[in-house]
Amino acid sequence: MALYQTYRPKDFRSVFGQAFVREVLQNALLQNRTVGAYLFHGSRWTGKTTVARILAKGVNCLALTTDGNPCGVCQNCLDADNGKLLDIIEIDAASNTGVDNIRDMIERAQFQPTQAPYKVYIIDEVHMLSKWAFNALLKTLEEPPKHVKFILATTEIQKIPDTIISRSQRYDFKRIKNEDIIERLHFIAHREKIEVEESALELIARLAKGGLRDAITLFEQYSAGGVLKRKYIEENLELIGEDFLLAFVKALIEKDTDQTLAHLISLRDKSLDVRLFLEQLLFFLRDRMKDSLKKIEFSSYAQLFEIFEGIYGRLKFTPDPFLLLETSVFRCIATSELSCLHTTLTPTPPQKEREAKKDGKSSSLPPRHASLGTEPVKEGIVSPSSPWTEPGLSGNSFDFSRFIEHIRTIPKRSFVWLGLRVSTYSEEGHTIVIHPDNDFNLSKLDSADVRLFLQETLDSLFGIGYTIDIRKWRASKSTGKSSQSLADDAMDIF
């Protein structure tokens, strides 16, 4: 059994952090005042599902303890712990593709529980429910049968229809503090008799970003031999170690094409998670910025930070994160103006640089990405006349008609142009939101492929830093709150 399962809390006493949530729920159980629907919101691995299971056990426990905890020894508690209590139904809305199954399950809530006092539905990643399933859920929540409890968990509250939120009791789960994660890891290390280095635990806590389960998983992965050293983690994840990050950044600033390419190949060959790499790179750049506040190289680090932060923000829209990183790095070398460090570090041979620009960026690309890699940097998107610049810095602010006009000239993209021509747009900070005029155009424009294409075009014309979004226009909902199309659809029918 994995460590995180071994140390998964079975009652509120051993839940880590979330003191407020625990206290309120324990009191509700004690006073028999639990409600029909709970909504747990918080980032991943902050304990939402764990608390949901304990609560589900609590409402069905036959001998609740005096502090509001499930007893852990009655038949219902035992069955629940072994996953045998049929009246506790767990649904992962993110992985279950049988949309109708979920709806049927929710509709079956009308029937009496088989063994326990309550039928408890734990719906994880509830924002992924289809509008039909939301509809079924809402119908049940409007007239909740007495024997049913819903515990909805989500990482993305903005995608939950207001109608659902207003019928639930909402709890916000906080990210677990690094110190608390470290303390917990110390506890586990002590129990498991693992020798640990403090700095290794700090690195793990930072990598896990407030998620205890991620932290325990990393801990387990790197302490298999009974000893945990920071060096082990850095060796395995050497590509997010300081040395590699420094070399990577240096190559970019010096516009050293060969070196940069070599770094990209190592990243790809080790199948490093692009998100993890970018996160560590951003931390690294932030530290460099702090150290060079009054120095000439500050602005280079700051520019790189903005560039990679932009890429990070777009990860969720791309089917291939590595491809996004790769092409962005190529464009960075080809057109950015990271000149400040240029003079203070080793001078770049101008000849080499010119050649790299001239003969394209794909000469020694690895095979898997050879064809794909060149795609987004083809002529017409990035051309010498449209240098890649930072928004704001160059006064290159967004211009919708220029954007559309440019797309009109790109071959095989006329359907995008036609869709855009009859769309409106709005700016929300650095997000350009395109509002297609009808559902047909919405479906044409709102695909991963078109999003990526629009994003690339946006970058090439107006500099990295803008993010594209595509949403149906809803005049009545102009609160500026970011709502996604799923939630929109769901709300349209209510």
Ligand SMILES: [Zn+2]
């Ligand atoms: Zn019990």
